Amino acid sequence: MSEKAKPSVWVFGDQLNVNIESLRGRSAEDCRVLFVESEHKILSKPWHTQRQHLIISAMSHFAAELVEAGYEVDYRRASSYEEGLRMHCEDFSVGEVVAMAPASWGGRKLLERLGVAMVPNNQFLCGEDDFAAWSQTRKNMRMEDFYRWQRKRLDVLMDGTQPEGGRWNFDAENRKPPPRDGRSWPALGRFPLDQTDHDVLQRLPNSWGSEPDGTWPVTRSQALERLEEFVAEGLPEFGAFEDAMLKDEWKLSHSCLSSSMNLGLLHPSEVIAAVANAYRNGTAPINSVEGYIRQVLGWREYVWGLYWMWMPGYLDSNFFEANQPIPPVFLGEAETEMVCVETAVRHLQETGYTHHIERLMVFGNLALTVGIEPQAMMDWMWSSFVDGAEWVMAPNVLGMALYADGGAMSSKPYASGGAYLNRMSDSCRNCAFDPKKRVGDDACPYTTLYWDFLDRHRDTLSSNHRLSLQYGNLSRLSDLESIRVRASEVRDRLRKGAL
Numbered sequence: 001m002s003e004k005a006k007p008s009v010w011v012f013g014d015q016l017n018v019n020i021e022s023l024r025g026r027s028a029e030d031c032r033v034l035f036v037e038s039e040h041k042i043l044s045k046p047w048h049t050q051r052q053h054l055i056i057s058a059m060s061h062f063a064a065e066l067v068e069a070g071y072e073v074d075y076r077r078a079s080s081y082e083e084g085l086r087m088h089c090e091d092f093s094v095g096e097v098v099a100m101a102p103a104s105w106g107g108r109k110l111l112e113r114l115g116v117a118m119v120p121n122n123q124f125l126c127g128e129d130d131f132a133a134w135s136q137t138r139k140n141m142r143m144e145d146f147y148r149w150q151r152k153r154l155d156v157l158m159d160g161t162q163p164e165g166g167r168w169n170f171d172a173e174n175r176k177p178p179p180r181d182g183r184s185w186p187a188l189g190r191f192p193l194d195q196t197d198h199d200v201l202q203r204l205p206n207s208w209g210s211e212p213d214g215t216w217p218v219t220r221s222q223a224l225e226r227l228e229e230f231v232a233e234g235l236p237e238f239g240a241f242e243d244a245m246l247k248d249e250w251k252l253s254h255s256c257l258s259s260s261m262n263l264g265l266l267h268p269s270e271v272i273a274a275v276a277n278a279y280r281n282g283t284a285p286i287n288s289v290e291g292y293i294r295q296v297l298g299w300r301e302y303v304w305g306l307y308w309m310w311m312p313g314y315l316d317s318n319f320f321e322a323n324q325p326i327p328p329v330f331l332g333e334a335e336t337e338m339v340c341v342e343t344a345v346r347h348l349q350e351t352g353y354t355h356h357i358e359r360l361m362v363f364g365n366l367a368l369t370v371g372i373e374p375q376a377m378m379d380w381m382w383s384s385f386v387d388g389a390e391w392v393m394a395p396n397v398l399g400m401a402l403y404a405d406g407g408a409m410s411s412k413p414y415a416s417g418g419a420y421l422n423r424m425s426d427s428c429r430n431c432a433f434d435p436k437k438r439v440g441d442d443a444c445p446y447t448t449l450y451w452d453f454l455d456r457h458r459d460t461l462s463s464n465h466r467l468s469l470q471y472g473n474l475s476r477l478s479d480l481e482s483i484r485v486r487a488s489e490v491r492d493r494l495r496k497g498a499l
């Protein structure tokens, strides 16, 4: 093949794998690889230090691995993606530029505009078109139905036509409150920072949050090590404590694999295979294995499918017309007496991560009941978490956490008072507030806001049969006026960073 005809394959920061569709089947001789590190993208949000470092470092490491394997690599640092591509085309005699379809709507539109050819994205097990076809055969699109369909068609954790273990769902054995025996949790290996990591850290703008300490895999071999470590040590107890929260333990038995999957370092199929093997080998129980596979084969693929089905309009969702700003305490700009919030913010500052229940029931729940603007909440979470991306944030934040889509994704809002957090965490017993109280100076803000939320949205929510119990309880409250007054005070203090 002549040099002139050699196509350029543009690889994005979340496509870091030689098996991506745009590189699959190509050799080092028959293409050159383009990476663009866009200054505009880096400056587009106030990223957590570990998040911006993770992506740029992982990109740089993958580029170096391709060079090592004999590829011609053009790693461009440019003011924008457009500029990077223009400079690349100017410096090389580029015939064609091809890329795997980006994971975001905006990314695909950009490539269309720039005339870059796209091949399908192969980083998921259920492509957008397959999901859309599945959804057309359904009256409703319940995650549970999608998950079972995935299990059957991909033959995951199946015993012939029946689910392994005789049941599809082991939730009854899972989701236990945190143990009170002071046990130690699986250790998480750290990957020593190398010269590339240090160089990246040096050239990125100063930002917020603790500096990288090797928690997040930046190469495929590190990600494989993390997977092996999780399967051996975290998986056996994953199910039982997947919803528990502890003040002094940020990850419990969670896998910390989302960033590796989202960047393409690992494919979900290899994660699922490793976890299913642990069940077959008898090293992990079915409740944990099923619970974990449900997350990756079910939830992760489901939100990917929903994102593509509902974009681009979905991003504007704001069912409750919520308009409150992000409270200073989320930004680490104010202290708080709410121990659950202080804990989740501390975990986030230190690691760029909190597990799903802190995301949903501490941050999301407060944002929902206070009435934080959904788009502001999504933007804040996107910039703060190491595994953030539009495709995964939009359904999780707008749909699941904030019910901003009016119930398209969830059958009822995930609103709850302090009772849930009291049961599932050790925060309340150390807190100045009382989770059982809804009025008074020491009333738990979650509890007050929960009743106030139901009250404020009576017109739109009371006909939801899944909330009939809650509305029945609300109608029996005799202190509703005091709740309203306290809720308004809580909202005000939260906005001012004085709660």
Ligand SMILES: Cc1cc2nc3c(=O)[nH]c(=O)nc-3n(C[C@H](O)[C@H](O)[C@H](O)COP(=O)(O)OP(=O)(O)OC[C@H]3O[C@@H](n4cnc5c(N)ncnc54)[C@H](O)[C@@H]3O)c2cc1C
Residues within 6 Å of the ligand: 253, 254, 255, 256, 257, 258, 259, 261, 262, 292, 295, 296, 299, 300, 301, 303, 354, 355, 356, 357, 359, 360, 364, 381, 382, 385, 387, 388, 389, 392, 393, 396, 397, 400, 401
């Ligand atoms: C409000 C909110 C925001 C979220 N934002 C993100 C995000 O930006 N990026 C992200 O990857 N996940 C997000 N999630 C989903 C989930 O919280 C994280 O994937 C998980 O906490 C990552 O940690 P882990 O790898 O230790 O997960 P584990 O608890 O070990 O779970 C295993 C894997 O399942 C997948 N998974 C589980 N639930 C979901 C879900 N609802 N959506 C997508 N994948 C899921 C992830 O890939 C995860 O790695 C969000 C959830 C909520 C409620």
Ligand code: SF4
Residues within 6 Å of the ligand: 337, 338, 339, 340, 341, 417, 418, 421, 422, 427, 428, 429, 431, 432, 433, 434, 435, 444, 445, 446, 447
């Ligand atoms: S009492 Fe309320 S504010 Fe305090 S930790 Fe419990 S849920 Fe959080």
